[in-house]
Amino acid sequence: MIKIICRTIVLVFLFVSYCYSVGFNDTVHFHDLLNTSNFRYVDFLQYSANIDISSTDFYHWRISINDLSDYRENGWQLMVDGHLLKPHIYGEKVLNQLALSSLLIDSIEIINYPDVSNGNFSDKGIIHIHTVKPDRGFNCYGAVSAGNESGDPGPYKYTDRGSPNVDKIGYDNSGIIEYAYPSGWLRLSCFYQQHTFTDLAVRSRIKSKTTDWPGANKSAVAFDYQYHGKRWQHSVLSSLGSSRPYFLFIDAMEQEFPMQFGCFQWSYSGNRLNSIHWHLDYNYNQIRQCENAIESLMPYDQHTIDFRTEISQKKDKPLRVSYHFNGNIYEMNGGDDYETTYHQMNTDMTLGRNRNPVKIKSSFTYFNRKVAASLSILHTRKTLKKYTLSYSLSVLQRQLSLCPFYQFWNGPGKSIIEEYRIVVPDYPDRYSLYSGGIGIKGALLKTVRVAANITANYRHENWWRNIVHRNMAAGANNTFRNVYGGLRIVLSQQTDGGVNQKFSLRIKFGEHDAFNRYSTVKAVYCLSYSADRNFVLFLNSIYQNSEVWDFDEFSSETDELNPSEYSGLAGLDERIWFEAGFNKWCWQRRLLIRVAIQNLTNQQYRYHPLGMNREMSMIAGAYFWLDGR
Amino acid sequence: MKKQSVYIIILFLLMSIATGNDRKAEPFSTIQWAAGPLMNVGHSDINRYWRYSGGFTMNARTPFYFGFTEVGVALHFYDEYKALEFTQIHCYLSFLKEFSILKKIPTYLGVTVGNSLFCFDAEENQRLQNESELTLGIIGCIEIPVTRKLSAAINSQYSNVFTYHIIETTNLGLLVMYKITTPCWISELLK
Numbered sequence: 001m002i003k004i005i006c007r008t009i010v011l012v013f014l015f016v017s018y019c020y021s022v023g024f025n026d027t028v029h030f031h032d033l034l035n036t037s038n039f040r041y042v043d044f045l046q047y048s049a050n051i052d053i054s055s056t057d058f059y060h061w062r063i064s065i066n067d068l069s070d071y072r073e074n075g076w077q078l079m080v081d082g083h084l085l086k087p088h089i090y091g092e093k094v095l096n097q098l099a100l101s102s103l104l105i106d107s108i109e110i111i112n113y114p115d116v117s118n119g120n121f122s123d124k125g126i127i128h129i130h131t132v133k134p135d136r137g138f139n140c141y142g143a144v145s146a147g148n149e150s151g152d153p154g155p156y157k158y159t160d161r162g163s164p165n166v167d168k169i170g171y172d173n174s175g176i177i178e179y180a181y182p183s184g185w186l187r188l189s190c191f192y193q194q195h196t197f198t199d200l201a202v203r204s205r206i207k208s209k210t211t212d213w214p215g216a217n218k219s220a221v222a223f224d225y226q227y228h229g230k231r232w233q234h235s236v237l238s239s240l241g242s243s244r245p246y247f248l249f250i251d252a253m254e255q256e257f258p259m260q261f262g263c264f265q266w267s268y269s270g271n272r273l274n275s276i277h278w279h280l281d282y283n284y285n286q287i288r289q290c291e292n293a294i295e296s297l298m299p300y301d302q303h304t305i306d307f308r309t310e311i312s313q314k315k316d317k318p319l320r321v322s323y324h325f326n327g328n329i330y331e332m333n334g335g336d337d338y339e340t341t342y343h344q345m346n347t348d349m350t351l352g353r354n355r356n357p358v359k360i361k362s363s364f365t366y367f368n369r370k371v372a373a374s375l376s377i378l379h380t381r382k383t384l385k386k387y388t389l390s391y392s393l394s395v396l397q398r399q400l401s402l403c404p405f406y407q408f409w410n411g412p413g414k415s416i417i418e419e420y421r422i423v424v425p426d427y428p429d430r431y432s433l434y435s436g437g438i439g440i441k442g443a444l445l446k447t448v449r450v451a452a453n454i455t456a457n458y459r460h461e462n463w464w465r466n467i468v469h470r471n472m473a474a475g476a477n478n479t480f481r482n483v484y485g486g487l488r489i490v491l492s493q494q495t496d497g498g499v500n501q502k503f504s505l506r507i508k509f510g511e512h513d514a515f516n517r518y519s520t521v522k523a524v525y526c527l528s529y530s531a532d533r534n535f536v537l538f539l540n541s542i543y544q545n546s547e548v549w550d551f552d553e554f555s556s557e558t559d560e561l562n563p564s565e566y567s568g569l570a571g572l573d574e575r576i577w578f579e580a581g582f583n584k585w586c587w588q589r590r591l592l593i594r595v596a597i598q599n600l601t602n603q604q605y606r607y608h609p610l611g612m613n614r615e616m617s618m619i620a621g622a623y624f625w626l627d628g629r
Numbered sequence: 630m631k632k633q634s635v636y637i638i639i640l641f642l643l644m645s646i647a648t649g650n651d652r653k654a655e656p657f658s659t660i661q662w663a664a665g666p667l668m669n670v671g672h673s674d675i676n677r678y679w680r681y682s683g684g685f686t687m688n689a690r691t692p693f694y695f696g697f698t699e700v701g702v703a704l705h706f707y708d709e710y711k712a713l714e715f716t717q718i719h720c721y722l723s724f725l726k727e728f729s730i731l732k733k734i735p736t737y738l739g740v741t742v743g744n745s746l747f748c749f750d751a752e753e754n755q756r757l758q759n760e761s762e763l764t765l766g767i768i769g770c771i772e773i774p775v776t777r778k779l780s781a782a783i784n785s786q787y788s789n790v791f792t793y794h795i796i797e798t799t800n801l802g803l804l805v806m807y808k809i810t811t812p813c814w815i816s817e818l819l820k
Binding site (some may be wrong): 089149153154156159163530535588589597602615618 | 675678694695701707711712713715717722743744745747749753758760761762763765790792793794796817818819820
């Protein structure tokens, strides 16, 4: 009885919380996207010092926002205009599979700490994409872009010096039609995207799994409707996407698996007088085997329904209370179905004066007959005339199996790869995050803005991993602990002469284990010069220090005689990326021509020791707006 | 030299930004058409497999913020020697700055970015496929005015085609140039 009472007390006081690096959310605007060499909005995440990324193919990005999750789980939440979208493949989010063109982006907000947004709590950060609001009347716009990567055989192809093609950059085309009226708009968008996997690092692995041409072809269509009345607001987003084939690298297997991926999202949001909000999101993901696959993973269908409602009171003491229901069904093709549900209650309250507000946020989640609760306090002070100081302390405890990645591989995934299991024990099924942060931001000189913050974290996870793919008899019992701190400094300058520059530096220190493999130092420098409104020249650089990858992390003591074939690879060397390019607007800003060269120094640049190398590449594109932009 | 050429491009871009306000002409106010034969000078790896049999280029140059920009296409013909013959179609975009040593003889230096398409004669063998690759280079040009609109130019270009085995070429061209005032509609389109 005492044990039950203690357990209940502990569970009730399990704190989930926020404020990891308060006030340091990154917001990327459309013009920031233009001033880089990347044509896919996802690729822009490389330039954020708050985000760590890993990829074997420069297409399927594994993202960790501000160290809130390990490198492979992709546990952050994805929102588009308040709609909660879940394009998932084997428990991982795939941002590139969304039916969204770069042209539609107004801004991308990256929430760096556990937060409640639109009635939804996310403990591993949120990527919230805000689309552009159309001007009144009819408009259509579109984009075509393509790239050419160096390292092909050229004329030597038919000589004794012949070598294979290594192109990775495919097409990225989109077309959008929209009609806007005073109280809303309708928008129809179509996309086609291609990404090839001919790089030598992955070519042989893919060839052993399929006879298909090694390229992912994505086609998608989306429909968006918005209504803004005096009292009521409604928003509907529906999108349908298909990728045939798609290749997913599973690190424990050290192998890409081919599949056909289809997804459908339908989401409705509404509110009355901006005080009662409701959201209904339906996400469907379909995994099928490729026709020409030699070996593929088990196909399945996933249906997810989320219902969120939020009541807000905005007077002198703003208060928001929200409820979130999630239902999730996996229909396994050849296995048992798998279902999960959870309920969540969130509150968000602001106390104090406007200059020095105190925010108190809490979240309670009921899942798997357990309750996780949260409480966090954030205080922001205007200290000096030009500076704002923020500080916070937080504790977070939450069920590990709430994360889609662990939920999948611990549940339905058990029947997909018999050899690969990540087992979350029944008790204690939890991970903890204790974090504190202090930050300051303001103006340093007349034109220079500065932001700096220091954070400290302690993370503790408790789970099993059981990998038997190399004839291992059993796995290892792991308790994963991680203690680290971080320093982040951002300096930005905008001069009257048209020169913009931004320097971001992130340094991490502390104890890192195999699941935190990212470089500890990342520096990003972006320089652009606008000769006038219609011509911009840019030069960007990214530095990352070396990374250590342990390829025997999945091995246990019983595996010593049969180590990974990649045991010899120790990691990645330090690397610097340079890119330069220009944007030229023509025809009264109806046409935008973009040309850029990536990896100017042609250094070996990769994000995974087993992955592709991005050689020097040229990318060119043209964007067109019928009414100008 | 391959990496050095890249650093020269970065240096050129930074220099262009630094001297960005040094404008001599209104952007896109004139177009200077140029055409002429090309020849390959020097000996590089590619000459071990093919014989260069000549080339031809056409381009258009216009004032562009802090210098000039040039778009053009060059054809290079390579005859069969140890490997199958092909034609290289090099489409390029260049940024040039004027460094006049003599007052009446403008001299230009710049960088060029482009794509080279290697076309094989598919009629002979259906399995042959065209290949394309990124090309970067450095260009220099000496212009000798003949009349107000007409001039002759000696053009030189050092370029690297970034194939697996990088192809280095140096070309010299003798061009005839003709300058016109940009028609309003083209000027409006470009602005």
